[in-house]
Amino acid sequence: MDDELDTLDFEKCFLAELLTMIGERLVRLETFFDPKDPESTSDVFDPMEHLAGVGMVAAQRYLASICKWLSVSKDDAIKWGPQKKGVAVASIVNAAANYWKHVEDGDSAIHKPTRDILEQIGVNLDSGYCVSNTLYECGYKHLSELMKDLLAWRDAAIEEARVRSATEQR
Secondary structure (H helix, E strand, C coil): CCHHHHHHCHHHHHHHHHHHHHHHHHHHHHCCCCCCCHHHHHHHHHHHHHHHHHHHHHHHHHHHHHHHHHCCCHHHHCCCCCEECCEEHHHHHHHHHHHHHHHHHCHHHCCHHHHHHHHHCCCCCCCCCHHHHHHHHCCCCCHHHHHHHHHHHHHHHHHHHHHHHHHHHC
16 A cells, blocks of 8 residues: 555554554563463463453554544454455454453353354464464464554455445446
8 A cells, every 4th residue: 555545544553553562562471481380470371461452452443443434334344354264354353352352241241253253263262361362373473463464454445445435436
């Protein structure tokens, strides 16, 4: 996508910086984990999941912002763009963020479509580390790697909105 669009998409820079910052903190927390004695260092997993969840919610907010900017339905738009394991990355981000936001409310608070998406990519919802497992199942070694797929999704959403607008004008 051209530089002019990237200038208009001011939230892109904010999200990229946030994902990088959170990712760096996650890498730092990983250094406290001792694979030879996982029980003694397992207390780093909860803060890591929390940080990953905050990053995923920020990514979800970016999806919503772009949908509003383009005047497209988020329910439609999250099905566009790059995929992991046959599921649109935007749908995965949306599901993981929703799961993380509502997991403390109990199983009934997690909608079936959210569960289905995460299970489809291989996330065990009973693990307690849904967001971390989602990132792993998608092959992201660092949280900032998500940004490339979010920008590809944004570009696909722009193209889809353009096509729909041209079709409506006919």
